[in-house]
Amino acid sequence: MTPDQQNLLEAVVRIAKLAGEEILDVYRRDGGIAAQTKGDDSPLTEADTRANDVIVSELKRLTPDIPVLSEESAVLPWDVRSQWVEYWLIDPLDGTKEFINRNDEFTVNIALVRAGEPVMGVVHAPALARTWSGMKGEGAWRQEGADVPQIIHSVKMPVEIESSSVMVVASRRHGGEQLQGMLDTLALRFKEVELVNMGSSLKICIIAEGGADIYPRLAPTSEWDTAAAQAVLCAAGGMICTLDFAPLRYNSKESVLNPSFIALGDMTFAWQKVLDLTPAPADSTQQ
Template sequence: MDLQKIIEPVVALAKEAGTAILEVYATDFDVQAKDDKSPLTQADMAAHIIIENGLNQLTPDIPIISEESGLPDFEVRSQWTRYWLIDPLDGTKEFVNRNDEFTVNIALIDNHRPILGVVHIPVTNKTYTGVEGHGAAVRSGSDAPQAIAVATTSAKPVRVVGSRSHRGASLDAFLERLGNFDMHAMGSSLKFCVIAEGGADIYPRLGLTSEWDTAAAQAVVEQAGGAVLQLDGQPLDYNAKEDILNPHFLVRGPADQDWLAIIAAGE
């Protein structure tokens, strides 16, 4: 498969899904729960249908896992070497709170690794891509893609990104050991993307996430020269076990510090 040939159709699907999400986002809604008829569910499902239908036309032989369609039995999916992994609306709290920090995530997984990723931000019409062998890029609207890369040296103070919705004692302890830092809270896959384009140094995620939350943005970070690492130093991998929960992990741009050792010091 020529990944370079399919990236533009996948970007187009992410943008179309983003437009459908914005149509719901523009309405006067007030929702705190994701019930079957909530605006959140409407936006999720509209995006899911667009992406799933589009991918089935683009690559009919490649199976799809979407947050909105449920998880196939591991007996079945463990036989897959390649599949699409999508989160039609990543950042549900951001959507509900109307802070604009939600994304559309589409990833192609090959042998447990994300080899192509698209992260689209509907509100800003900004799209990040990572394609194995072709690097990472960002584009605004219909502008041409611009290559991006992680920072090569960490800033002083270290620029840390973290979840706007999830912050716990483990993260606070890590920050204390880190010393001098600037903390920037943001939602969804934006944290990965800021690191991929050199705007931040590190994102420690010491809480639960699911594989569809991270795959697309991991491809962007890795193709920009960064890494997404489990706490044992191995890259975050996919479809290797029955559940779809990620272990704790670290996203890093610069490799000039032993970030994992700083985390391990508090374990």
């Protein structure tokens, strides 16, 4: 890693932790957490706004020529965003419902996206005092509090899967029949399927550090929900792909919604075959 890359990554970690302090100031107050409802029916709290203000102002000071797109800012028109080659993509408080419920499973997400790909990401979990970071081609790290960051790697799948278990992470709030169908398919291939539910980008970071194998997301998400953790996971040896196993891309269309996707720890494993997601042959009678 070059000195400039190191300095940039450390600066973004610092910014994420500053935002985390704003979030914890609200989180640790006595009484309930007040929330408004946004146009998409998702909650908005004082912590979202305060964290957003810190991140946006600090990033503009750090890299004044790089635009910033945030969940809590107005989404700029496509004719503007389509011209971006590089930009910051942030979710100041990922897992607002977890924050409101005070279960500690919320994160600050900051990603640098270049040509549609997250090339650097920081995910900070304020209540856990834990930070994940990653940079394309350089590696991924987990930091506990102020300790020295430790290198992390996703894990490889075993060759003999019939006698092995697979660890699945999934959302606390979004599952349904599609997810159950995928779990049933895995149960036919593996000796045991273990399922852990958790909130926010923590699911992807757990895969990046080798604590789980797969995270199927078959319900709606936005690009700021995934970019930072995707950068961490890819730098750790994993990947996030769509259901046709194409890499999840960013700022490639007017909508900022992601398609359904799968986060995987081992990108060399035959997941497409195991999950029975091989595309059907094209109908030659249709033009």
